[in-house]
Structure formats: C-alpha cells, structure tokens
Amino acid sequence: MSTPASRLPKKLAKSSTRSTDPHSLRFSLFLRTIATLATTRLRLSRLLSAPILRSKHKGAGFRTMTSSADVKFTTQIMPLRQSDITFNLSAAPLHPYDSPTLTIRPSETKDALDQASHYLNETTQPVAFPTETVYGLGADARKTESVRSIYAAKKRPADNPLIVHIGSLTQLRHLLRTSPTQNDKDLIPAIYHPLINKFWPGALTIVLPLPKPSPISTLVTAGQSTFAVRLPSHPLALALLLHSDCPLAAPSANASTRPSPTLASHVHTDLGSRIPFILDGGASNVGVESTVVNGLVSPPVVLRPGGVSVEEIKTVGGVWGDVVVHRPGRKDLEGVPQAPGMKYRHYSPSARVVLFENVPVTDIVRILDTPAKENVKNKKVGVMRTRTWSAPGAETALRELGASEVLDRSLGTDGEDISRGLFAVLRELDGEGCDMIFVEGVGEEDEGLAIMNRLRKAASETVVQA
Ligand code: TXA
Ligand code: MG
Numbered sequence: 001m002s003t004p005a006s007r008l009p010k011k012l013a014k015s016s017t018r019s020t021d022p023h024s025l026r027f028s029l030f031l032r033t034i035a036t037l038a039t040t041r042l043r044l045s046r047l048l049s050a051p052i053l054r055s056k057h058k059g060a061g062f063r064t065m066t067s068s069a070d071v072k073f074t075t076q077i078m079p080l081r082q083s084d085i086t087f088n089l090s091a092a093p094l095h096p097y098d099s100p101t102l103t104i105r106p107s108e109t110k111d112a113l114d115q116a117s118h119y120l121n122e123t124t125q126p127v128a129f130p131t132e133t134v135y136g137l138g139a140d141a142r143k144t145e146s147v148r149s150i151y152a153a154k155k156r157p158a159d160n161p162l163i164v165h166i167g168s169l170t171q172l173r174h175l176l177r178t179s180p181t182q183n184d185k186d187l188i189p190a191i192y193h194p195l196i197n198k199f200w201p202g203a204l205t206i207v208l209p210l211p212k213p214s215p216i217s218t219l220v221t222a223g224q225s226t227f228a229v230r231l232p233s234h235p236l237a238l239a240l241l242l243h244s245d246c247p248l249a250a251p252s253a254n255a256s257t258r259p260s261p262t263l264a265s266h267v268h269t270d271l272g273s274r275i276p277f278i279l280d281g282g283a284s285n286v287g288v289e290s291t292v293v294n295g296l297v298s299p300p301v302v303l304r305p306g307g308v309s310v311e312e313i314k315t316v317g318g319v320w321g322d323v324v325v326h327r328p329g330r331k332d333l334e335g336v337p338q339a340p341g342m343k344y345r346h347y348s349p350s351a352r353v354v355l356f357e358n359v360p361v362t363d364i365v366r367i368l369d370t371p372a373k374e375n376v377k378n379k380k381v382g383v384m385r386t387r388t389w390s391a392p393g394a395e396t397a398l399r400e401l402g403a404s405e406v407l408d409r410s411l412g413t414d415g416e417d418i419s420r421g422l423f424a425v426l427r428e429l430d431g432e433g434c435d436m437i438f439v440e441g442v443g444e445e446d447e448g449l450a451i452m453n454r455l456r457k458a459a460s461e462t463v464v465q466a
Helices: 005-018 022-049 108-122 144-154 169-176 190-199 235-244 264-271 310-314 318-322 361-367 370-376 391-400 415-431 448-458
Strands: 076-079 085-088 101-104 127-129 136-140 163-165 204-209 226-230 277-280 291-294 301-304 352-357 380-385 405-410 436-440 461-464
Touching: 076 108, 085 235, 101 108, 101 235, 108 127, 108 136, 108 235, 108 277, 127 235, 127 264, 136 144, 190 204, 190 310, 190 318, 264 277, 264 415, 291 310, 310 318, 352 448, 361 391, 380 391, 380 415, 391 405, 391 436, 405 415, 415 436, 415 448
Parallel strands: 076 277, 127 277, 163 226, 204 291, 352 436, 352 461, 380 405, 380 436
Antiparallel strands: 085 101, 127 136, 204 226, 291 301
C-alpha cells in the first residue's frame, strides 16, 4: 500500500535532519514534499484504477495472488476499530440519525475508511464491509458501472434487486427528492415513521416507491417500481456510509447461493481475488440478514423474515399490528409483490444439509428412511444442535447409522445465539469437509421464523415429525 498522507510529515522530518542550513532545509523539504506527494498520488491513483492490484496489505489478514483469467485482485483485508470513531447524533425531537456527523481520529481505521471511500468514489470496484446483520458488498447506488461490479463479483442473477444502505435520514431524503421545493416531511411515507423511530438504525429494510426521476441506478432495483432501503446500526457501516458520503447498494458479501458471511474471512473465502478490498470489523452480531417489509400494500407484508422479528414489528401497533408474512402458496397474498430474491437457491454449503423439524434426538435413527440411512454410512457428518438435542445423543445416533466421523457443534438454545452462529457454523462444518450436516430445527416464534427460513433454504432434505 502507498504511504498514507497522514504519515508523510514524520518521514520527511526524519530524513531532512542531515541538512544544517534552515533555508536549504525548508527548500529541500518543500521539494521532497512535492516529490513524495506526487509519487504517493501516482501510486494511489494506479492502485485505485489498475485492473490487477499488486499492493501489499498493511493489516492482519489474507492475500490472494493472481493465478487464472477469472482471478483479478490481490484482496486486502483492512482492520477497523470502533473506538477510533465518535458520532455526534441529532438532538431530539429529530431522529438521532437525521443528520449525524462523525469524527475519526488519525489511525489505521481512518486510513482504511479513506481508502474505502476512494474506491467507492473514484473507481467502479465494490468494497466489502461489516454490518450488524451480515457483511455487505457495497458500491455507490447511483453509479450503474459500480453496481454492475457487485453483480459480477457475486455472480448474482440480474433480476434480484439490491438493498440501498444509508447513514442518515438526510441521505435517504436526497434519494427521494425530485424537486428542491418538496417538503422534507413528506418525502418518507408516513406509514414507515413508527418503524423508523423504533428499529432504525437496525436490521429492518423498508420498501419505498422509486421516485421519478430517481438518482438510483436501475440495476439496483432490477427494473422494479420500488426500492429497498436500510439504515444499519453497525458503527463501522455507518462510518463508511457517512465518510464516503455514498448511499451504498449492498447485498450480502457472499458468492451467490452460499451462506451469508458474518466474518471478513468468510467474505475472503467467497470473493477473495474477485474484489480488491474488505473492511474487517469482527463478527456480525445478529448473524441473519435484515427483515424486509413492504408497507405500501394493505395489510403490510414481511417479504423476508430477518433480524427484527414479526412479533417486534407488531408491537408498533396500528396497521403494523396486522402485518402478515409472505409465504409461497399463500392464496390471500397472490398478486402482492414479493422479495424477488426469495425464489433463488440460497445459504447452501457444499455439504448435504438435512434439517430435522420437531424430531427428538432419540428418534433420529427410527425416523430416517432406508436411503437416508444408507447415505450416512462411512460419511463425515456435522451436527448443529439447538434447543433439545444432546451431544452424546446425536453422536450415538450417527455412529449407529455408520458415520465414520462426527463433528458436533451447539448453536446454543437462545434465539439470538442460534441466529448469530447459524451461517458461521454451516461454513465451518463445510470447511472441515463434512459430507452431510444434520441440523436440529426450532419453533417459528420470534427469531425462529428467520432461522427456519434460512435453514429450509440451506437444506437439501427436511425430516419432519408431526
Ligand atoms: O441484512 C441485510 O439485509 C444484508 C446486509 C448487507 O445489509 N443485505 C442483504 O442483501 O441481505 P441481499 O441482496 O442478500 O438481499 C436483499 C433482499 C433480496 O431478497 C431482494 O430480493 C430483496 O431484498 N429486495 C431488494 N429490493 C427489493 C424491492 N424493491 N422489493 C422487494 N424486495 C426487494
Ligand atoms: Mg444475500
């Protein structure tokens, strides 16, 4: 990586102590500053525009070297620390994130956010960044070429629209305003005000009418007349959104069909060498993606269950007390637009995932049919336990079925813990080379709805006991 501008004066001061004449010292300092700044700029602009990046990464992390035609980037992972950032939030009666500002102290965090902002503003390459739900792969939602590079890196189908992330309500209003005389108050539909007050910043995405004309690229919306938007709560996501001053279109930063990433290393596994830059903010705390709601229809619909539960949304009251959950085959919701992404295969590790719904650990062997039993023989099998399965019980069952090796993992019994660990453990067991993964399902209340939604998509088979 080129030398950050903030470090230049120190270096120059050190090298110039040899000179004794204060005038020549000042002049040589001047010349060297110009020369060094010029090379730094050159290096930086080369770095930012070159299709093949050969920069050395500074932070702890990973590098992927170029090797095939498909492989283009030396991916840098840059660590960020929340303690380097201070937010000044808006005072009541405004929403705290109406027009927040931030201060970033000189640090590696500042360097990383500067670089990420350069990528977003000066190139068409996307940047991976942490959010509280899962890691996102972001690009300026207003620039079609930048948004195109997200679809390319993920190999995502072009008819699956992206969520726009904003760092403030002011940023959202800029996207909604079609004339300078519009009243700020009218820009965000009133139906969403109670949700915004309660759940933003956070794991809730709302669907808004796309203004005409709209600054948002048509690639973001995949041609729909609406767009989805979220104000995340992760301080590093907010810092990136505010520091770059970009509304970011950002899907989860996994390769299409793979489980969503909750660590920078997951992003690197899927997209290393396909993207230049990953901001590392540690583990995502929620672990499943945001809830997507459409309040433009009556009754309002949850299009994708996620980090905010349906029960929590109902506590808002009014029309939100009647919110319904979109499920395939629901006759009363025919004609209601769904989340286009929900039709795609998703969250799938390479291992064969078998989901057990309502099956006590003591019934695993009895309930499986003969082909399923045969499938386990001599296989390396992972187990993901939740609320009732015991470790010895699950392992005993799998040994009885002839598994050659058993890797047992508990996700915990609490809904938040299960959500947090879900994708990470699927990825871990996959990475260990498991042929099959047996997962204990949960009830669909609270966090359970999003958990089961993800597990059903990940599973190649579901075993249900009435
Ligand atoms: O938590 C999250 O939502 C993460 C983080 C990065 O913010 N993002 C995420 O994005 O999960 P993605 O692209 O993996 O999922 C976006 C979902 C898809 O199911 C998509 O179809 C739906 O949102 N969506 C986007 N725009 C929509 C729209 N206008 N109407 C209905 N659904 C929409
Ligand atoms: Mg996704």
